Amino acid sequence: LFRRRGEVERAIRIHQNLIARPTLDKAQRSLALCELALDYHKAGLLDRAENLFLELAEIPAHAEQALRSLMHIYEQEKDWDKAIAAGRRLAKTAGRSLEPVIAQYHCELGEHAQQAGKLAQARVCARDALVADPRCVRASILAGRVAAAQGKEREAIAAWQKIEQQDAAFLDEAL
Numbered sequence: 001l002f003r004r005r006g007e008v009e010r011a012i013r014i015h016q017n018l019i020a021r022p023t024l025d026k027a028q029r030s031l032a033l034c035e036l037a038l039d040y041h042k043a044g045l046l047d048r049a050e051n052l053f054l055e056l057a058e059i060p061a062h063a064e065q066a067l068r069s070l071m072h073i074y075e076q077e078k079d080w081d082k083a084i085a086a087g088r089r090l091a092k093t094a095g096r097s098l099e100p101v102i103a104q105y106h107c108e109l110g111e112h113a114q115q116a117g118k119l120a121q122a123r124v125c126a127r128d129a130l131v132a133d134p135r136c137v138r139a140s141i142l143a144g145r146v147a148a149a150q151g152k153e154r155e156a157i158a159a160w161q162k163i164e165q166q167d168a169a170f171l172d173e174a175l
Helices: 008-020 026-043 046-056 063-077 080-094 099-115 119-132 137-149 153-174
Strands: none
Touching (some): 008 026, 026 046, 026 063, 046 063, 063 080, 080 099, 099 119, 119 137, 137 153
C-alpha cells in the first residue's frame, strides 16, 4: 500500500522490520524479502534490489518474478550479458521461450561493439542473435552493417536479403 502511494521509504522500513523478526517462517520471510526487493527497485536502489532478487531466484516460489525483475534491472543498467543470463534462466523456469528478447540483448551488445570498432565481436553478437531468434531483423541489419564495414559486400547483401523472409515490412530500413 505504501509503495503504491509513493511512500517507498515507509514500505522499506516495514519490510525490513518484518525480515528482522526471528519468529518468521521461511515462506513469510521470503515473501517479505520479495516485497523489500520490490520496494528497493521502486526507490531506484538497483544494487540492493539486485542482491535480493538474486537470493529470491534460488527460491522456486519466487524465482520467476525475481528473474523478471533482474532482467528489468539489467536492462536499465544496460548490462546485456547479465540480462541474457537472467533471460535464459527465466525461460527454463517459466517454461516458455524468451529468445526474441535475448536476441535483442545480443544486438545491443553487437551495436556497442560495432560503435567501438570491434567488428569481429559485433559479428559474433549478430550471429548469436540470429541463433537465438532466426527471425530477428535487427540482427540481420547488424550483420549486414558489420560485413559492409569489413568490406564484404556480398556477405552484407546476403544478410540484408534475409530480411525479406524474416519480416518484409523492414526492407526499407535495410535499404
